Amino acid sequence: MTDVATAFVPGHVTGFFTTERDDDPTKAGSRGGGIALDDGVEVTVRPADETAISLDGVDLEMGAVERVLDALEATATVSGETDLPLGAGFGVSGAMALGTALATSEAFDRPLSENELVTIAHGAEVQAGTGLGDVVGQARGGMPLRLEPGGPQHNYIDAIPERTRVEYYVIDELSTEDVLSGDTHTLSTAGQRALSRVVGEPTLSSFMRASRQFAREAELLTPDVREVVMDVADAGGEASMAMLGETVFAPGRGLTDAGYDAQVTSVHPGGATLLE
Numbered sequence: 001m002t003d004v005a006t007a008f009v010p011g012h013v014t015g016f017f018t019t020e021r022d023d024d025p026t027k028a029g030s031r032g033g034g035i036a037l038d039d040g041v042e043v044t045v046r047p048a049d050e051t052a053i054s055l056d057g058v059d060l061e062m063g064a065v066e067r068v069l070d071a072l073e074a075t076a077t078v079s080g081e082t083d084l085p086l087g088a089g090f091g092v093s094g095a096m097a098l099g100t101a102l103a104t105s106e107a108f109d110r111p112l113s114e115n116e117l118v119t120i121a122h123g124a125e126v127q128a129g130t131g132l133g134d135v136v137g138q139a140r141g142g143m144p145l146r147l148e149p150g151g152p153q154h155n156y157i158d159a160i161p162e163r164t165r166v167e168y169y170v171i172d173e174l175s176t177e178d179v180l181s182g183d184t185h186t187l188s189t190a191g192q193r194a195l196s197r198v199v200g201e202p203t204l205s206s207f208m209r210a211s212r213q214f215a216r217e218a219e220l221l222t223p224d225v226r227e228v229v230m231d232v233a234d235a236g237g238e239a240s241m242a243m244l245g246e247t248v249f250a251p252g253r254g255l256t257d258a259g260y261d262a263q264v265t266s267v268h269p270g271g272a273t274l275l276e
């Protein structure tokens, strides 16, 4: 047994999504499109007498991580380090769950494959109610298009073959649990429409257009996000809302050109990995 193991998981912003329910959490999830980001979470797992979870040194509860540890029969401290904010649409809980699965398998010598570990993290995130598609997007990297929902045994993922600098500007948090536990029919219809459009034209620019239309049609666009998105458009750029946060993301220099003090990252081309 290694004493300690660390995994890196990219952040993931979703532009549009559907919700697909199923009693089996490895089949439940979402269809949709997103961007994996170089800004991600480094998750370190250390065997311990009691389980404790922290993010940037602050202790917190995170249902998805607890479920992963239970599934792997591990008691450990899980510490995440990240530049990303929690609850703002970057899939931090998915990253913590997936990083915990990868690092726990290493630290506790669990004989499981990558797909099996992704399945455990995806199922844990779905059951915790904090995400539907972040984990499988983070396992793939790039600009994933999730054509079928669920974990790796059931889903079908393609991707937009582009890389770019990405800027983001966080206004506030939005609770993923609150949105997902409400009526998601309108949202899913809009998500399916957006996905079909981007499958027909798998480019960054069609992804941005479809994301904006989705945010409007799904009635998720907040007035503050709308204002920033319009400022970026006025400055000649493109932006949309990161699901599910009160956060704006833009490829290239969209937010900077519109005068916002934005964070800068890039499309992360690869998926989550163990670090040596």
Ligand SMILES: Nc1ncnc2c1ncn2[C@@H]1O[C@H](COP(=O)(O)OP(=O)(O)OP(=O)(O)O)[C@@H](O)[C@H]1O
Pocket (backbone or CB within 6 Å): 012, 060, 061, 062, 063, 064, 085, 086, 087, 088, 089, 090, 091, 092, 093, 094, 128, 130, 131, 134, 174, 175, 176, 177, 243, 244, 245
């Ligand atoms: N101070 C906190 N603020 C927000 N969430 C917290 C906090 N402390 C613990 N949590 C837990 O962290 C998780 C946050 O999940 P949530 O899905 O909202 O955000 P996320 O994964 O960062 O982004 P996304 O919106 O992309 O899913 C939840 O399980 C929540 O209970």
Ligand SMILES: CC(C)(CO)[C@@H](O)C(=O)[O-]
Pocket (backbone or CB within 6 Å): 014, 016, 017, 029, 030, 032, 034, 089, 091, 130, 131, 132, 133, 134, 135, 176, 243, 244
């Ligand atoms: C539901 C969601 C938008 C939460 O971040 C994400 O998990 C997704 O795209 O399924």
